[in-house]
Amino acid sequence: MEPARFAEVFDRHYQAILRYLRRRIGPDLADDLAAETFTLAFRRRHQYRGEHADAAAWLYGIAANLLRQHARAEVRRLRAYARVVPDPVGPDIGDGVAERVDTAAAGRRAALAVADLPANQREVLLLFAWAELDYVGIARALDVPEGTVRSRLHRARRRLRRQLGLTEVTGQPGLLAPTPPGRSDPA
Amino acid sequence: MNVDELDLVRGIAADTAAPEAATTQAARARLLAVIAAEAAAGQARPTRRRAAGTDGRVGLRRLLPASAVVAAALTAAVAAPLLQQRPATVTQAPGTGTQPPRSIGEPTAVGVLTDAALAAAREPAPGFGPGSYWYVLERGVKLGTNLDQAGSTKSFFYRFGYQSETWWAPDGSLSGHQRNGRAKFLDAAGRAAWITAGRPDLGLPNTEVYSPRVKQKVMGIGWLPPTYQELVRLPTDPARLAATLTERVRANPQLRGASRARLTAELFGTIGYLLEHYPLPPQLRAGLYQVLTRLEGVKLIGQVTDLAGRRAVSVAVDGVDQPLPERHELLLEPATGRLLGARVVLTRQVPGWRLLTGTVLEERVFLQASVVDSRTTRPGSHPTVGRWPTAPPCSPCSLD
Numbered sequence: 127m128e129p130a131r132f133a134e135v136f137d138r139h140y141q142a143i144l145r146y147l148r149r150r151i152g153p154d155l156a157d158d159l160a161a162e163t164f165t166l167a168f169r170r171r172h173q174y175r176g177e178h179a180d181a182a183a184w185l186y187g188i189a190a191n192l193l194r195q196h197a198r199a200e201v202r203r204l205r206a207y208a209r210v211v212p213d214p215v216g217p218d219i220g221d222g223v224a225e226r227v228d229t230a231a232a233g234r235r236a237a238l239a240v241a242d243l244p245a246n247q248r249e250v251l252l253l254f255a256w257a258e259l260d261y262v263g264i265a266r267a268l269d270v271p272e273g274t275v276r277s278r279l280h281r282a283r284r285r286l287r288r289q290l291g292l293t294e295v296t297g298q299p300g301l302l303a304p305t306p307p308g309r310s311d312p313a
Numbered sequence: 314m315n316v317d318e319l320d321l322v323r324g325i326a327a328d329t330a331a332p333e334a335a336t337t338q339a340a341r342a343r344l345l346a347v348i349a350a351e352a353a354a355g356q357a358r359p360t361r362r363r364a365a366g367t368d369g370r371v372g373l374r375r376l377l378p379a380s381a382v383v384a385a386a387l388t389a390a391v392a393a394p395l396l397q398q399r400p401a402t403v404t405q406a407p408g409t410g411t412q413p414p415r416s417i418g419e420p421t422a423v424g425v426l427t428d429a430a431l432a433a434a435r436e437p438a439p440g441f442g443p444g445s446y447w448y449v450l451e452r453g454v455k456l457g458t459n460l461d462q463a464g465s466t467k468s469f470f471y472r473f474g475y476q477s478e479t480w481w482a483p484d485g486s487l488s489g490h491q492r493n494g495r496a497k498f499l500d501a502a503g504r505a506a507w508i509t510a511g512r513p514d515l516g517l518p519n520t521e522v523y524s525p526r527v528k529q530k531v532m533g534i535g536w537l538p539p540t541y542q543e544l545v546r547l548p549t550d551p552a553r554l555a556a557t558l559t560e561r562v563r564a565n566p567q568l569r570g571a572s573r574a575r576l577t578a579e580l581f582g583t584i585g586y587l588l589e590h591y592p593l594p595p596q597l598r599a600g601l602y603q604v605l606t607r608l609e610g611v612k613l614i615g616q617v618t619d620l621a622g623r624r625a626v627s628v629a630v631d632g633v634d635q636p637l638p639e640r641h642e643l644l645l646e647p648a649t650g651r652l653l654g655a656r657v658v659l660t661r662q663v664p665g666w667r668l669l670t671g672t673v674l675e676e677r678v679f680l681q682a683s684v685v686d687s688r689t690t691r692p693g694s695h696p697t698v699g700r701w702p703t704a705p706p707c708s709p710c711s712l713d
Contacts, residue, residue: 136344141332144340149326157332161340165347207326236321255322271663273637277463286318 132168139185140164146257147189151200159196163189186257187267190249197245204241208234232290239289247282250275422613422628423606429650430602436649439592441541441684447481447592448685448692452620453654453677457496459510464665467510469503471496473517480688481590483541486525488688493517500667525688539591549596551603558583558604575633577608578641585643588652589679602650605643619644620678625653637663639674654678 143163147156167174167181167188174184193200240248253264261279265272286292441447454474462468473496479489496517498504507513548554562568562579571579584601587593593601605611605628614627625644632639638661644654656676659668683692 132348133341133345136341140337140340144332144336145329148332149329153330157336157340161343164340164344168344168347168351204325232321233324236318237325240322240325251322255319271637272634273460274464274665277460277465280460281462281465283318286322290318290321292318 132164132171135167135181135185136164139182142182142257143185143189146186146252147193149256150193150203150252151196152203155196155199159189159192162192166192182257183259183263183266186253186259186263187269190253190267193249194245200248201241204237208237208241235290236286239286242289243282243285247278247285250278251282251286254279420613420615422611425613425626425628425645425650426602426606426611429645430599430606432648432650433602434595434599436595436598438594439684441483441592443483445483445684445686446688446690447590448681448683448690449477449479449481449590449679450681450691451477451479451677451679453477453675454620454673455675456499456672457515459507459513462506462510464663466502467506468665468667469506469510470499470667471503471507471515472499473497473515478691479523479590480685482525482688485540485543487523488525489523491521491523493519493521502667541592544587544591544597545594547597547600549594549600551600551607554597554600555580555604555607572633574610574631577610578630578633581605581608581611581630581643582641585641585652585655588643589655592682592684614640614642616647617642617644619654620676621653621680623653623678627656629658631660632657637666637668637674644678652679 140160144156144160147159147163150156151159163185167185170188174181240251243251249268250264253259253267259267261272261275264275264279268275439447452474453476454472456470456472458468458470474494475491476494477489477491479487481487494517496515498507548557558580559576562576562583565579568576568579584605588598588601608630611628611630614629617625617627619625624647626647627642627644629640629642632641637659639657640660642656642658643652644656645651646653654677657674659670659672659674662668662670681692685692
C-alpha cells in the first residue's frame with residue numbers, strides 16, 4: 127500500500143476506530159490510541175494483505191494490540207459504567223417502566239460481566255458486538271484461526287448468559303473434522 | 314424479560330460521543346507527519362520485517378497451510394505418531410525408496426494419478442443400469458470434541474468407528490445405514506474433562522438410517538445426488554470434464570466468492586466423492602483421475618497403510634478455510650490406482666488443541682463396491698456384515 131493511499135484508509139476508517147476505542151477505554155486514552163493505530167498501521171503497511179478489500183479488520187487488530195496495554199483501564203471503565211448508567215425512566219410513565227428498569231439493571235450487570243471476562247474472550251466479544259466484525263474479520267484482526275474466534279465468542283456468550291441469568295446455551299459435542307468437500311449431508 | 318446477551322452488550326456505552334472534528338484533524342495531521350518524515354528520509358519502501366510484528370503476533374500467513382510450509386512439514390508429519398490412530402501410519406515418506414510409478418522416474422502425484430487413469434480406462438464397465446443397485450461397504454473413524462471448549466483445558470477429544478452400507482439406485486436415490494461404534498477418549502485428560510463437564514451425551518453408539526425418500530445433498534459438488542443418466546452424460550475429455558465440474562462447484566451458493574485455492578480443494582473433494590460412491594464408466598473414471606493431475610497443489614504424500622491394513626499411495630491437497638490446518642488425502646491402490654479410501658490429516662499443531670501434527674481427523678475406507686439386484690442384497694462374497702467396529706474400528710479390519 128503506497129503512502130498516498132494511506133490517507134484514504136485514514137479517512138475511511140478513523141471515525142469507526144476512534145468510536146470503538148472510546149467505548150472501550152474512554153475518550154482521553156482513546157484519542158491518542160486511535161491516532162497511534164494509524165501511524166503504526168502506516169509503519170506496518172507491508173503487513174497488510176491487499177487481497178482483503180477492507181482494511182478495517184487489520185486496523186482493529188492493531189488497535190486491539192494497543193488496547194492490551196490498557197486492560198485495567200478498560201475494566202475500570204466498564205465497572206464505572208455499571209455504576210452510573212441511568213434508569214431509562216422517561217416521561218412516558220406507563221406499563222413499560224418496569225421492563226425498562228429491568229433492562230437498565232441488566233445493562234449494568236452486563237457491563238460487569240464483560241469486565242469479568244477473560245481478556246481474550248472480551249476482545250472477541252467486543253469486536254463482534256461493537257466493531258461489528260464477522261468471524262473472519264475478527265480472525266484476521268487477532269491473527270487467530272476462525273475456529274478460535276468461534277469458540278471464544280461461544281464461551282464469552284455462555285458466561286454472560288450464566289451471569290445474567292438468561293437461558294443457558296448448552297455446548298453439544300460435535301465432530302471435529304469439518305465436513306470434507308464432497309461428503310453428503312441430509313438436504 | 315426477553316433480551317439477548319449480545320443486545321445488552323451492544324447497549325453498553327452506546328451513547329459514547331462521536332469524535333469531534335478537531336480530534337480527527339489532529340490525528341490526521343499526526344499521520345501525515347509520519348508519512349512526510351518517511352518520505353524525507355527516503356524510506357518510501359518499508360523494510361520487510363519478520364512475520365511476527367513488533368507486537369509479537371504471528372502473521373496469519375504462518376497459520377495458513379501455505380503449500381511450501383506444509384511440504385516442508387510433511388516429513389515431520391509422517392514421522393509423528395498418529396495419536397493412537399492405528400494402523401493408518403505412513404510407512405514411507407516420498408522420495409525415500411518408494412517404488413516409483415511406472416509413468417515417471419520420480420514418484421509424483423501426477424505420475425500416480427496418471428497411472429491410476431490408465432488403469433481405470435482398462436477396467437471393465439461396471440454393468441450398471443435399470444433394475445440394479447450400487448452397493449458400497451465403508452468403514453471409518455472420526456474424531457469428535459466439545460467445540461465450545463476448543464483450545465482450552467476443558468476440551469476433550471474422542472474417537473469412534475463406524476460402518477456404513479449404502480445402496481444407490483439409477484434414479485439417484487440412496488438407502489442404507491451407518492452404525493457408529495462406542496466413543497473412546499484420546500487420553501485420560503480428555504476423559505477427565507468430559508466427566509468434569511457432566512458427561513455430556515456424545516450420541517454414540519447409534520445407527521443412522523438413510524431413506525431413499527430423504528434427499529441427501531452432496532456438499533462440494535453443489536447438486537443433489539446425480540442420477541445414473543446425469544453421471545454418464547459427464548464429458549470424459551479431461552479439459553471439458555474439469556470445466557464442467559468447476560462450473561458445478563462454483564454454482565454452490567456456499568462457495569460464492571471462494572478463493573481459487575478453496576475451489577481447488579472443493580473440486581478435489583468432489584472428484585473423490587464421485588470416485589468413491591458411483592459405478593462410473595471406465596473412461597469417466599479415467600477422466601476424473603486426469604482432472605486431478607491438473608489441479609494446483611495436489612501432491613504426493615507417499616505410501617501409507619489404510620484403516621483396513623492395506624498398502625496405499627496417498628495424494629492430497631491442503632484444506633482451505635477450515636478451522637484447523639489439514640490436508641485431504643485420497644488413498645489409491647498402488648497397482649491399480651483403485652480408490653481405497655480417503656482421510657483428513659492435521660498438518661500442524663494448533664496451540665491449545667491437544668492434537669499432534671499428523672493426527673487423522675477422519676478416515677474412511679471402501680471395503681466393497683459392486684452391483685447388486687435389490688436394495689437389500691449384499692454382494693455374494695459378503696452376504697452378511699457383522700458387528701460395527703469400536704474405536705479403533707479394526708486393526709486390521711476383518712470382514713468377518
